[in-house]
Amino acid sequence: MPRVIHVFRQPDRFVAGTVGQPGDRVFYLQASEEARLVSVALEKQQVAVLAERIGSLLEEVHRRFGADVPEEVPDDLRDAEPLQVPVEEEFKVGTMGLGWDAEASAVVIELLAVTEEEVDEAVVLDDTEEGPDAVRVFLSPAEARAFAHRADQVVNAGRKPCPLCSEPLDPDGHICPRQNGYRRSEES
Numbered sequence: 001m002p003r004v005i006h007v008f009r010q011p012d013r014f015v016a017g018t019v020g021q022p023g024d025r026v027f028y029l030q031a032s033e034e035a036r037l038v039s040v041a042l043e044k045q046q047v048a049v050l051a052e053r054i055g056s057l058l059e060e061v062h063r064r065f066g067a068d069v070p071e072e073v074p075d076d077l078r079d080a081e082p083l084q085v086p087v088e089e090e091f092k093v094g095t096m097g098l099g100w101d102a103e104a105s106a107v108v109i110e111l112l113a114v115t116e117e118e119v120d121e122a123v124v125l126d127d128t129e130e131g132p133d134a135v136r137v138f139l140s141p142a143e144a145r146a147f148a149h150r151a152d153q154v155v156n157a158g159r160k161p162c163p164l165c166s167e168p169l170d171p172d173g174h175i176c177p178r179q180n181g182y183r184r185s186e187e188s
Contacts, residue, residue, distance in 0.1 A: 002129050003129065003130065003131050003132060003133050003134065004133045004134075005133070005134045005135075005136060006031070006036075006038045006090070006133075006134070006135045006136070007136045008031045008032075008033045008036075008038075008135070008136070008137045008138065009033075009138050010033065010138070011031050011032060011033045011137055011138075011139070011143075012032050012033050012034065013030070013031070013032045013079065013084075014029070014030070014031045014032075014109075014137050014139060014143070014147055015029070015030055015079055015081075015083070015147065015150055016028070016029055016030075016047050016050075016051075016147070016150055016151040016154045016155075017030060017082060017083035017154060018083075018154060018157075019083070019087055022157070022158040022159045022168075023158065023159050023168065023170060025044070025158065026041055027041065027042055027043065027044050027046075027047050027154070028040065028041055028042070028083060028087060028089070029042060029047070029093070029111065029135075030083050030084060030087070031135060031137050032084060037084055038090050038135055039083070039087050039088060039089055039090060040089065040090050040091055040092070040093050040111055040113075040135055041089045041091075041092045041093065042092065042093035042111070044155055044158075046093060046096065047151050047154065047155050048151070048152075048155045049096075050096060050098070050109070050148075050151060051147075051148040051149075051151035051152050051155070052148075053098050054098065054107060054109075054144050054145075054147065054148040054151075055145075055148050057098055057100060057107060057144075058107070058141055058144060058145060058148075061100050061107075061141065062141075065100075065102060067105060067141055068141065069141040069142075069145070070141065070142050070145055072145075073142075073145050073146045073149045074142050074146070077142055077143060077145075077146035078146065078149075078150075079146065079150055080150075090133070090135070091113035091114070091132075091133050092113065092114045093111045093112065093113065093114070094112055094113060094114035094115060094132065095111075095112040095132075096109070096110065096111055096112070097109070097110035097111075097112070098110075101138065104138060105140070105141070106138040106139060106140060107138070107139045107140075107141065107143075107144040108136065108137070108138055108139075109136070109137045109139065110134055110135070110136045110137075111134060111135045111136075111137075112131070112132045112133070112134045113132040113133040113134065114132070115131075115132040162174060162176055162178075164176055164178040164179065165177055165178045
């Protein structure tokens with residue numbers, strides 16, 4: 001079966017979001033353009049790394065190519081709305097690709113489905129028939145900055161970290177290794 005590549009050249013929306021309660025959240029990236037909506041699941045750490053790498057890419061693009069990259073998220077691109085429902089997972093993300101399309105002046109994000117085989121770098125940002133399903137999104141530098149900002153907020157909206165060990169605190173506290181197993185609650 002040939003691979004399916006969902007391409008969003010001018011997405012109406014591309015955001016990170018979650019479903020579930022802190023400590024039991026499922027992370028998604030969701031792209032929409034006109035009537036099309038694609039949601040892919042991924043790990044919290046993947047969202048955090050993608051946001052960080054987008055920030056680094058934007059700095060590099062500005063430095064090397066003089067691209068107009070906003071320092072802050074423009075107000076009209078701030079998005080605090082929840083994910084569009086129903087959230088139907090297209091696939092779980094395994095490999096991510098990130099690049100700059102100088103011709104379109106756009107950040108290109110490619111998300112590849114988890115696969116049993118090792119992913120050849122040639123299928124990332126390529127239209128070959130072989131390989132895992134993918135989502136490819138093109139964002140302006142301002143849209144990429146807005147995506148990264150929201151992704152950081154989503155990642156950091158979970159459980160508060162313990163002030164001693166930095167592990168997440170459950171609502172009823174946690175057994176802190178720095179307290180020799182003493183259970184510490186959030187109110188303490």
